[in-house]
Amino acid sequence: MTAPHNFFALISRMRYIGRWGLMRNTFQENIQEHSHMVAVLAHALAVIRRDIFGGDLDPGHAAALALYHDAPEILTGDLPTPVKYYNPEIREAYREVETVSARRLLSMLPEALRPAYEPLLLEDPESEYHTLVKAADKLSAYIKCVEELKTGNTEFRQAAEQTRRALEDSPLPEVAYFLEHFLPGFSLTLDELQ
Template sequence: MSHNFFALISRMRYIGRWGLMRNTFQENIQEHSHMVAVLAHALAVIRRDVFGGEIDPGQAAVLALYHDAPEILTGDLPTPVKYYNPEIRDAYREVEDVSARKLLSMLPEELRPAYTPVLIQEEDGYHALVKAADKLSAHIKCLEELKAGNLEFRQAAQQTRQALEESPLPEVAYFLEHFLPGFHLTLDELQ
């Protein structure tokens, strides 16, 4: 019997993000998930090595890699729509849950226990960290668009920055202070 889980996962590259906004370059959920994984790993390392927290950076990265996997079946619902009101937000969460369970059903039975916590993520310390990495990734996308002269992302940049500054996670503040300034630089300035 053939299982189509990984073939479907590979289609993340066809799901675009920021659908309501004019983009100077398109971003898909595969690219986004990679960046969120990089950032979640970094935030976990900061939590562990700077603040003495107990967390597995590898687990944070894996959860981030799959955090948008249900969108393969649902598409990417723009944030203003997704969070327009509690009923829409809750209904979309149910749709994402059904999508995650459909993805799980595409795995052999013996692999499902390993992928269940990855696709159906609990609200725990990892969840908060991945959400923060997701917000950081969105903010970085906004900064890149602004650097390219696309003012369409000005308000989104302000909103994501404010959300990051209000984060209760000390590793987010650390990242904003020590690493975010580099995203304002040109390639020549980075070297």
């Protein structure tokens, strides 16, 4: 009899890890919901790059990377951004913790499956895909801010301003395209969307 592998059981627990822990939220967001939205956005950015700007990234691979981009947080929890980026030493130490967590998750898969998941959990931080997923992650954060501000929650005002500036400063043309063509819809009501 083979030993059980707990990888997917742990992945399913992403729904228990909350985001925006230091902020008063009108609605809670967990890393499973967030990862789904980042996957949708990463896929969209890759499609925009391919179909509008003539790039060659695979949208499916971008989406898969995004689905797993926060998986190590199952074991580490979500460290608030102001803490994570407080200084280079903390950021580097947290990267190491995330790598240990990713390797631990990989060890929970049968050895034959590990090569398929390793690039998703231990992605190359210098790759174009990583850059695209980081942009999608930032877009997701900004959309969360917009949605909170729509409800009158001013707690997200400064985060929205900082995140919007970072998106506008992005060198990726697909981010600018998304901001111009798709982002305005997130400020609309349901009736206005239809």
